[in-house]
Amino acid sequence: MPTSVLIVLLLGASLVALLLVQFARREAAAERESGRRESDLLRAEARELMAEAQRREERVIEREKEQAADHRHSREYARTLDARVEAIARDERKIDDERAALARDRAQLRADHARELAAVAQLDPDQVRADLRTALLEEARLDARAELRRLEKRTAADAKQRVRQIMVDAMQRQVGETTTHATTTWIELPSEEMKGRIIGREGRNIRAFEALTGVNVIVEETVDAVQLSSFDVQRREIAEVTLRALIEDGRIQPQRIEAAYTRALVGADERHRQAGLDAIDEAGVRGLPMAVVDTLGRLRLRTSFGQTVLAHLVECAGLAADLAQAIGADVERARRAAFLHDIGKAFTHERPGTHAQIGAAFVAEQGEDAVVVNAVAAHHDEVPLESIEAVLVQIADAMSAGRPGARRDDLDAYVQRMESLEKLVGEHAGVARAVAMSAGRELRVVVEPDEVDDEGVRSLARTIAEHISQDFTFPGEIKVTVIRELRADAVAG
Known part of the structure; x- marks a missing residue:
């Protein structure tokens, strides 16, 4: 291998070794820095924990001081209470002693008084005690009577207030319209042209109608309606039925007026029965014979001082039932008796006697029990009242008839x-x-x-x-x- 290559390799190895040494030093330095930071964090947390512990210790010490102070105050308050209790006990003992002394003095005074009375009147002490006992008893009786009178007055006042409240509640729930139209009835017309048919040629239809029914027919020019006028409510009702039938038919002439009038007369009984059934349903009375239903229906056109009798009976039935409910009487019997109490007015032109007598006899014939019969007969005090239900019938009758606007004396006189x-x-x-x-x-x-x-x-x-x-x-x-x-x-x- 050439020397130059070897030298290059040696230099590269040295360089690598030098780089590794520097990297190792940097890692060590980074680890030392991380250690220092963790150590600083731990020391900071330790200092915070120590500070918190110190604060808690201070709070505990403060609380112990407060508890010690409260304990001292409690001991002082207990000592104060003990002193007060002891003082009260002393006062009670003193009062008991004084009460005993007063009792002894009172007894001594009575004895001295008795001896003085005996000496003055030359009476025996036993006789004096007997007289004194009699005087005390008489004084106690007078006090008791006075207290009883006061209680009776308070009780009467409370009872009157309670009765007024019961009556007002009953009237608020039950009182309705019971007055009839005075002397007129309005009938709406389907068109203006119907007025001409009612009048007829030269007025022959209206003259025939008035002559047959006995009712005045007043044709209004400004409204599509005619007015039937008569003091007799039965005539007016039959005339109303007749005229409504003619208006429905549309063909009006004297012959048809007579036919419609005859049908109105014949159908009166059916109208009476339907009115009686409607009144029974409204009053909530059950089990009445059909003869009673028909008789009640006849009262739909009967008025007393302008008050419709059948509507008055329905109203009385509700009032009597509410009153009976309030005082614990027989609700259904009171309702039934009040509903039937004026039924005799349907026979006053046919049978002799007052309507109370006639009505009582009629309901007795129809199988009503003795309480109902007596309530009907006694509602104007013609016979003695025999039950609380009879009294309630009287009250309901007076409430219905006596309320403002229920009756009109001038209409009855007319x-x-x-x-x-x-x-x-x-x-x-x-x-x-x-x-x-x-x-x-x-x-x-x-x-x-x-x-x-x-x-x-x-x-x-x-x-x-x-x-x-x-x-x-x-x-x-x-x-x-x-x-x-x-x-x-x-x-x-």
Whole structure:
């Protein structure tokens, strides 16, 4: 091998060795630097731990100082409490001693007083003790009576307040509209053209309708409606059914008016029954015979001082049931009795006696129990009340009738005046029917054609007018119209 090559190899090996030595030194230096950094971190953490430990030790020392102070305060407070308890005990012993001394003094005074009384009155001590005992007992009785009176007053006041609250709650839940329209009924028309049909040619349809039903028909120009006016709610209801049937049919003429009127009369019983069934459902009463249902339905057109009787019964049933629930009485029996209490008003024109007597007899005939019968008979105090349910019926009746707006005395007086006028005219011979119309300013009298001839019509009109002027008080004037109509029917076969 050439020398130059060998020299190059030796130099390269030396260079490599030198590089390895430098790399080893650098690694060692890096390790020493990393060690120093870790050592510094460990020393810093150690210093932090020592500082934290010192802070905790300081907090522990501070807490021990605070606990020691609290302990001292507790010992001082305990000593203070012990001192107070001891002082209270001393005071109690002193009070007991004083109480005992007072008792001894009182006994001594009583004994001295008894001896003095005995010496003055020359009485025996036993007699004095007996008199003293009697006086004390009498004083105790007077105190007890006074306290009893105070308790009775407070109890009565509380009871009145409770009763008012119960009644108000019942009225809030049950009281509804029970007044009927006074003297008019509105009927909506499908079109303006229907007014002309109702009036008819030259007014013949409306005249035939009014003569047949006894109800005034007022045709409004500004609205598509007509108004039926009559003080008699039954006439007005039949006229309403008749007119609605004619409007539905659309063909209005005197013959059809008579046919519709006849159907309205025939269907009255069915309307009564349906009204009775609806009222029973609304009142929540079950198990009533059909005869009772039909009778109740007749009250749908019966009013008392402007109050609809059937709606009044439904309202009373709810009020009595709520009151019975509040005081723990028989709810269903109270509801049933209140619902039936005015049923006798359906017979007042047919049977003698008050409506309470008639109603009690009727419900007894229909199998109602004795409590219900007594409640019906006694709701106006005509017979003694025999049950708490009867009392509740009275209360419910008074609540329903006495609330503001439920009744109108002026309407009832007006109806009675119109009925009296019709009855006065109906007493004349040959009069078949008398109808007061236009709020009593017009009286239409239908006579029997076989009993009154054409000449007699004029004479009868004058006679009736004179009779009304003499025996009936009224403002303004009353027009008397006497109608005589003769019909002859024949059938061609």
